Amino acid sequence: MDMSPTAASTPPVHPADSHELIRVVGARTNNLRNVSVELPKRRLTVFTGLSGSGKSSLVFGTIAAESQRLVNETYSAFVQGFMPRQNRPDVDVLDGLTTAIIVDQERIGGNPRSTVGTITDANAMLRILFSRCSEPHVGPSTAFSFNVPTVSGSGAIKIGDKKAKKATFESLGGMCARCEGMGVVSDVDLTEIYDETKSFTGGAIKVPGITPDGWYGRVYGGSGLFDPDKPIKDFTARELNALLYQEATKIKVDGINITYEGIIPRIQKSMLSKDIDSVQPHIRAFVERAVTATVCPECDGTRLAEHARTATISGISIADACRLQISDLAQWVRSLDEPSVAPLLASLGDSLDSFVEIGLGYLALERPTGTLSGGEAQRTKMIRHLGSSLTDITYIFDEPTVGLHPHDITRMNGLLLQLRDKGNTVLVVEHKPETIEIADHAVDLGPGAGAEGGTICFEGSVAGLRASNTLTGRHLGDRAALKNQVREANGVLQIRGASTNNLDDVDVDIPLGVLTVVTGVAGSGKSSLIRGSVAPLADVVTIDQSAIRGSRRSNPATYTGLLEPIRKAFAKANGVKPALFSANSEGACPTCKGNGVIYTDLVTMAGVVTRCEECEGRRFRPEVLEYTLGGCDISQVLALSVNDAAEFFGGRTRGAEDAKTPAAHTILLRLADVGLGYLRIGQPLTTLSGGERQRIKLATHLGDKAGVYILDEPTTGLHLADVANLLGLLDRIVDSGKSVVVIEHHQAVMAHADWIIDLGPGAGHDGGRLVFEGTPQSMVENSTTLTARHLAAYVR
Template sequence: MADQPLVHPSPDQRQDALVVTGAAEHNLKSVDVELPRNKLVVFTGVSGSGKSSLAFDTLYTEGQRRFLETLSAYARQFLGGLKRPDVESITGLSPVVAIEQKTVSKNPRSTVGTVTELHDFLRLLYARAADAYSLKTGEPMVRYTDAQIAENILTRFEGQKLLLLAPMVRGRKGHYRELFEQIMRQGYLRARIDGELVELEPGHRVDRYKVHDIEAVVDRIVVRAQDEARILKSVQTALSLGKGSMAVMAMDGGEPVHFSRNLMCPTTGLAYPDPEPNLFSFNSPYGACPTCNGLGKVAQVDPATLVPDPKVSVKKGGIAPLGKLKDNLTSRIVEAILVNHGIALTTPAGEIPEAVMGEILYGSDKDVKLQDRGGVRGGSVPFEGMVAAIVRSAEKAKSVPLRRWAQSFMHRVTCPSCEGSRLKPVSLQFKLGGRDIGELGKMDLLDLAAFLETLDGQLSERQATIAKAPLKEVRARLGFLLDVGLGYLSLDRPTRSISGGEAQRIRLATQIGSRLTEVLYILDEPSIGLHQRDNRKLIDSLCALRDAGNSVLVVEHDEDMMLASDHLVDIGPGAGVHGGQIVAQGPPDQHF
């Protein structure tokens, strides 16, 4: 068709109907059709009749093209242009959103929770309202104000001689000479080092290769009510020096009692910073499990791939990474291990004793004595084992073929550190209703919705106030997913593992949750794969979109969907060149 502007709708047409004139895209035969706005419209007909050509290649493409025309010339140069569909005019066209059957994302970090934004609201909920527990003891974490700490000292230790301590180092190696000099410059001449009280001297240092705990002695006091002001000042000094944490202990010994402005374990003094939403995100370095980097799985050598056929001898390739035994260092080491144990190279791999095979695969603490060759003594060499060598090659080899070769012996397994939750240990120590955010991710959506309905009764008044807004949003979005028949999914389900139909219904639920109005939604056979009981829920969801002030256009063959529509368009009569015409249209009761 000629490259000329398409006719734009008049105000009256825009309110009443979507009018298409002369649509000839693909096999369409100059189709004229008028569709009611803000209604549920179904396109039906045999496969290949032209339904998608009219819905997606004409209406959706033109909607996208008009949107691009609203952008600046600068923006359009990066987005490219869209070819005008082969149609004379389209009037009454609202902004268009297509919800097609295609996978959401192949990114391994993309999950049902991230694409629906449910995980974002749960992260906010946990950051603001969750109870914190100690990673070391499991006790509830506590926090104090400066005045509360001073009052606690006065009531618990009245009349006792105390040391006020500021923690400087916890469980780290180093000689810390500079730290001791800094402590002395600030006027503190004593420190508690690895549990012992020490007088500091210039040049003081500790063993740099050992792990140390170091606390500066800020004050030595006898706890009396009249010294409340001094105690409060010393508490504030200790907290400032200890970056929000401090401890007190009796001068004559005993275990220290810990206090903190931050979340703190009352027994061990372990402190957490105030949680932020990124602490619960596996896509953030602040929350991701350090072992699997937030992926939930790690690559591991599969022993079955190392010895694929136990009947084959080592010499003929029974240990796959070696291939047929060749004269390189690794082969010589394996040969030496076998000979040193009195095993011939012609022995089938499956008949090698388990202990010897373990030495070949996983190495040994002892060096391996190589065999003498050509009058040259073999000497002894360390051997890390085939498994460690493969892992090292897979992670660090600069050669791409070598990395791929190593990876061929590996498979992905659930991360042993986070057990698939993708989060670091501290992130899983914050709980609501006794469950951490990782446990919520593993629940199917039906169980998660049921759990959240009972959560209000398990929250304090303060928690309930904070949690009200994010909980409302989570429950609403969960409800939309349940309404489209996705209650069996879980939030941690990778999106690359879901079907096109599931992906389409996820998008539909997301659009319902967005609460947009005056939009034309186009869907491609959303009922595919749905159980009959869930089909009704899907229809109700589409009707909810319509009732919110949107137009909904569905390409569909399902009879229930056709009967539920406000307007039915039959395109045909056949497929390909035999289709492309409007056979019939109108309310569904005229067709059934």
């Protein structure tokens, strides 16, 4: 612990200084142990420490959460009723807070209509530009929006004192009528909708949620539009149309007035209108089986009606503009000479230039937001803040360098400093030394992770952090060494003519039996090459950065399948049913429904979470806790760390030899192998950091019987000290006879590779080509690519 005057032992703040600091006293969110810290305003402060050390709990769970809660309370009770409920963080004092803007890695999704252009101001400005300057001239800007349909109708219009007259009106939108602005049309495989040999009441319908004994079963079966007891193959054309395609119509079922519509329109509204990645797994599986999407033949995927597609400026339509790479679109906008809209062109040009500055110039405005990576999503969110006139804001970033090549980190650092220099407070949770170096102030948490973290190990300057004896301080200057000897491949995966996205007819061989690292700047084509040509192959498992979906009840034990052998072991030892040992089933405490806590909704006030008094937070019925295994009840077992649970179920805990459960022990060893030995196996997934969740996903796949493992930036969320552990794990996977392909920017992983495949030389249409393949040693000695230069500067 650093005890210098700038460390956590700083003297009490004088009133005159209180407006220059954010002061936290006694923070206990998640694993924080009465943390107190003072952060200088209008400075860039970086938060470091192991994944799970408490960084996010302090920055996001305490400072950001309280700032947002206080801002929300300034709104009227009516408005607060529509806002998410936020609990007050467990902290004694929070002084000096300003409005917090969180720029995190949460994916931008949930709406398939959302694109890079629509979530920024770029599309809105383009629509105005085309409404003013395009030929043939189309007046309203809504005429260029694929989210606005053309609506016609009639109604009474009253002008001044004149009597109301009936008139027709038309609201001109830009939505393609054929695909309704989606760019794709869906064809449904009816054999996946129903089994024609069965009747409705006999279970003919295969659509999730529509069962004979459910609500929809009552609606369809009682509609009177078809015979529910007759096999569907015997339906008349009218009956089949009513079941499948009937438009919304009012009917009465069991004396209740309801709206009836066919199964296909219901699927369109309840399933196909949502982001496929946001729906439940069983619904996603159904959609992928039953629905095939093809490019809309009417609009050619542009989503736009004919009048919007054919109006042009200098031969470019708005659809053409949205398909251009943003860096090219910026140049086109700057080339336009339209004095009547000069301010608009300047503003649009600045917005597009921001994409380029932030390393996203390779994107197109038409790119669906659901396809962006976490790093791309975070940088896209930054766009709206770079030109903001607001000052004295607290900007909070969660690893803004995620997904960035070392070449691009310098530009990201410049943007962070730009926000600071406008008079804002910038708080950054980060592991990359290149970004840690630019901070004005550093706060290091630890000393370990989970229960072993949650304290301030150092607070002061970056130079002081480097000189300290904390884990971060000791590793801040780490550099890697090239391997003396690399493995020899025992075969290759041939890729020929790869042309997915921006790939330019790439031919390359992926060596087998070795560690291969695929490199290149963001947007160079790395993921397109591997996911498009390798991931679809048999015997390949892909561990990407897609989010782990889980509720408050989900934990490492449930997600990894660990709970199943644990429940069976308890059941066998006590001669009872396994369902008793599930907090989601028969064993759940009836008061808290197995949550362990009571969630109290106070409507317009922040909700309150309190420990359940009935089960004292243990989640189970009292009679369930009387059953033991190895001297422990089920709640005590779920409170064990991964390491302790591995000892317990390995039969190595004194007095608990009878708890030996090989199936559970195997899963626990995999969790420990990925560096999660400190986690409690019953800890809610909602309390875990992003890095921890990614490693849980990796652990679940370690037992897969695949020959090739693909990992997408596995160093995401890893502390400098953990990277070496990751490399050891990758070596063990390869040495077990597997092939490992890693998409990665971290130079330490590159240096450890047996083979490097480098794509570039740039991003977007400036990338997509193979610029180097060979050993790390050969790259450092013989290549001049961006990756080669940064690797050469990094290695010892």
